[in-house]
Amino acid sequence: MFNALLRDHVCSPARRFTGAEEGNIAVTFAIALVPILGFVGAAVDYTRANAARSSMQAALDSTALMVSKDLSQGVITPSQVSTKAQSYFNALYTNNDAKSVSVSATYTANSSMGSNIQVNGSGAVTTDFLKVAGFPTINFNTSSTAAWGNVRMRVAMALDNTGSMADDGKMPAMQKAAKALVDQLSDLEKTKGDIYISIIPFAKDVNVDNSNNNQSWIDWTDWDAANGTSTCTSYNWWGGCQSSTWTPANHNKWTGCVTDRDQDYDTKNTAPTTSATRFPAEEYVSGSEKYCKSGNNPYLQPILPLSYDWSAIKQRISDMQPTGNTNQGIGMAWAWMSLTQSAPLNAPAKDSNYTYKDAIILLSDGLNTQNRWYSNASQIDARQKTLCDNAKAAGITVYTIQVNTGGDPTSAVLQYCASGSQNFYVVTTASQTASVFSSIGTSLSKLRVAK
Structure with missing residues (x-):
């Protein structure tokens, strides 16, 4: 008799606890919030990096074109290509998110299809959200080629x-x-x-x-x-x-x-x-x-x-x-x-x-x-x-x-x-x-x- 009463006294609250649902939504949301914020933060960081890369592409396109024109018309010599490319790029690239930006230019003369200037650029964006996941920066690079003679x-x-x-x-x-x-x-x-x-x-x-x-x-x-x-x-x-x-x-x-x-x-x-x-x-x-x-x-x-x-x-x-x-x-x-x-x-x-x-x-x-x-x-x-x-x-x-x-x-x-x-x-x-x-x-x- 006593054992039956004790069992009912212990098991009944246990059954009510296991069947309770009032706190599950909050717990689930709390658990899911971390990856959701991670995805949103990643999207923000990647958007910033993509904007920085797109701006760099536009600047490199213009830089390659202007350096090629200067070179083909005798305004500059091949030895001045890198310096001139850096000067044009600095004036054209205004994105403030990009860090560690570097630019290089290569002149190839008289290839089978003419001459060309290739301008390469790279940079990095410091992340705001992905750094908690171990990614403090997003690196990017791009290039542009201006050709003439073909x-x-x-x-x-x-x-x-x-x-x-x-x-x-x-x-x-x-x-x-x-x-x-x-x-x-x-x-x-x-x-x-x-x-x-x-x-x-x-x-x-x-x-x-x-x-x-x-x-x-x-x-x-x-x-x-x-x-x-x-x-x-x-x-x-x-x-x-x-x-x-x-x-x-x-x-x-x-x-x-x-x-x-x-x-x-x-x-x-x-x-x-x-x-x-x-x-x-x-x-x-x-x-x-x-x-x-x-x-x-x-x-x-x-x-x-x-x-x-x-x-x-x-x-x-x-x-x-x-x-x-x-x-x-x-x-x-x-x-x-x-x-x-x-x-x-x-x-x-x-x-x-x-x-x-x-x-x-x-x-x-x-x-x-x-x-x-x-x-x-x-x-x-x-x-x-x-x-x-x-x-x-x-x-x-x-x-x-x-x-x-x-x-x-x-x-x-x-x-x-x-x-x-x-x-x-x-x-x-x-x-x-x-x-x-x-x-x-x-x-x-x-x-x-x-x-």
Whole structure:
């Protein structure tokens, strides 16, 4: 009896204790609170570290780009790369969480795909929560590479050589600016063939050099009809010539001018293989003056195909003289032909290991006045617009410059031909030509962050 009462007295409270639930939530929460706070704290610490790393990546990207540009343009030497990189990075990186930040820069010259600058950065963020778990810091690192030389450039300069370029110092200003652009672009050359430049002096016609008088891409039809001698083969009873034979002049008498091709080939870069696609020889004359005859003063300089002979390119620019009327379309057409891997100018084959940027710079100081068919600006402009559409559709980047020192209307056709409004420039004084060519050179040599 006593034993039963004792058992009931002890076991009943025990059963009530084991069945009680009122304190379990608090106990469970207390136990779970530690890992929950740990996860939240870890998220906060990692967010801070990720922000510091993202800021570093942006700073390294800009640093790599600016150091590469300085190096490629000769502003700094390879030995100054590390110092310059540190200077740029210090100005760009403003994250206050990062500690123990370090930056290093490595320059690799003339690798198989060009030159590059690699900038590496590392740092650490002191943790607020993870340190209780034994992680007092979160380390991070990242890098950025700026590359150049794997994009090769071919640039055709179609330069107005018309008579009005003699006014207001326009011709010497253009020559100085164009030669400076040659220097600016040639400085980007790491190996021969990285940069090619062609020179296309134009007026109403272009001069393809009379040494090409035996080339199959010339159409002699009009020239033969206009240049030669007539020989009488029979006479009538009073001594007058009744019939005659026309003998075209020897083609070595041709002075080098060609005019626009037959339509619509005047708006294309089709290889000259048929009568319609060949380039018509012409004697471009004014009175007794033959504009394309080498030795005349003034005379239209011959085209210089793509080359990396920088001295020869600058000499051709120096030799240009103002003469003749304005036909921007023929300058544009031959600039495109100079970038084309076919006759008559036979641009060099492109290496499949490289990406290429082809560009045309078209400069003119006036409105169109004359081509093969028209002496009306609007009709000439219409042909030129179609030509520019075709060139841009083929991937050519077009820059246009209007040298407008005489208060002419803004050239609608030059605006139209440019690859975007940012590629059209108006020069109102000859002295502005240099800065425009420099801007174009900067655009052409713009570097990109590779990775």
